[in-house]
Amino acid sequence: MVGDIKYIVIIESLKDTEHLTGRELYDDCIRRKIDYQDKPFTHKYYRVSAKSDFVELLKYYSENASYISGGILLHFEMHGAENKSGLVLSDDTLITWSELVELFRPINIKTCNQLFITMATCYGRFLYKGVVSDKKSPYSGYISASKAVYPEEIINKYSILFEQLIDGGNLVDAYLEMEKHESNFYYKDSEGTFKDGFKSFLEKFNDPEIKAKFIDDCLIETKGAGATIPDEEMTEFIFQKALHDTYKIQKEGFNFRDCK
Known part of the structure; x- marks a missing residue:
């Protein structure tokens, strides 16, 4: 317990x-x-x-x-x-x-x-x-x-x-x-700490300037790799997926299922 x-x-x-x-x-x-x-x-x-x-x-x-x-x-x-x-x-x-x-x-x-x-x-x-x-x-x-x-x-x-x-x-x-x-x-x-921390993270990345910089960095990276430049809809998808992946990574820090 x-x-x-x-x-x-x-x-x-x-x-x-x-x-x-x-x-x-x-x-x-x-x-x-x-x-x-x-x-x-x-x-x-x-x-x-x-x-x-x-x-x-x-x-x-x-x-x-x-x-x-x-x-x-x-x-x-x-x-x-x-x-x-x-x-x-x-x-x-x-x-x-x-x-x-x-x-x-x-x-x-x-x-x-x-x-x-x-x-x-x-x-x-x-x-x-x-x-x-x-x-x-x-x-x-x-x-x-x-x-x-x-x-x-x-x-x-x-x-x-x-x-x-x-x-x-x-x-x-x-x-x-x-x-x-x-x-x-x-x-x-610890889960409450995680939720508070991720809430602050979301607030930060929902700031228009920070979000714009993230998207610009992604576009520069894509262009440098020679890939097709994504349109606005795809760019938003990439941004939301990045947030989702970050959530999964951070949430794993509170996973102790493998403890013995």
């Missing part, structure tokens, strides 16, 4: 002077509930500062993802860049959405589309900007916020999420419960 979780990993990168919300959630909610109630979850907490350590940690999970049985949740407690370009670690270094996506993708592939991301960060919603449309999806789904969020909200809302997740074992069900409490955190799955 989509959203079933067996591994919960908290990764925090906040300064010593800040409210360590990840540590609090882990100690007071996650670890306590799992251990005291003997719930069937594996759980870990990491606190990192340098970008290199953060990258190595995700690479560690990538290298070992094939041995993970059941869905894995990576939860991030750090700041989102004000310009919405990525996450900021406690040493003030930036890791961009594109860099994150490239680190997530091998984990998601090896777990057969069972990687889920939650972010207690400002502007985490913009993770979708790092997605490359013709590559495999880097996650099955993620929960994040599109605006600034604060420690009290993080503790209150994510406590609900983790309690429900640990009780029921399913992240999507836990999110639906959290949503009842007017949360600013939202869930989006």
Whole structure:
């Protein structure tokens, strides 16, 4: 079932002077509930500062993802860049959405589309900007916020999420419960990311200037190959077929039917 979780990993990168919300959630909610109630979850907490350590940690999970049985949740407690370009670690270094996506993708592939991301960060919603449309999806789904969020909200809302997740074992069900409490955190799955991305792609290529340039390039290529120059009707057919083929290629990135 989509959203079933067996591994919960908290990764925090906040300064010593800040409210360590990840540590609090882990100690007071996650670890306590799992251990005291003997719930069937594996759980870990990491606190990192340098970008290199953060990258190595995700690479560690990538290298070992094939041995993970059941869905894995990576939860991030750090700041989102004000310009919405990525996450900021406690040493003030930036890791961009594109860099994150490239680190997530091998984990998601090896777990057969069972990687889920939650972010207690400002502007985490913009993770979708790092997605490359013709590559495999880097996650099955993620929960994040599109605006600034604060420690009290993080503790209150994510406590609900983790309690429900640990009780029921399913992240999507836990999110639906959290949503009842007017949360600013939202869930989006990989297919939703794909649809949004392709919608933007269509809007771009329906721009008259961009469409005209595409057609001109096709005509130049056809002429250079010595082929018959297509008429207006055929040119429109070629344009629509190119869009259709692009859709099929991009959609294949979310196909995990061959997983074992």
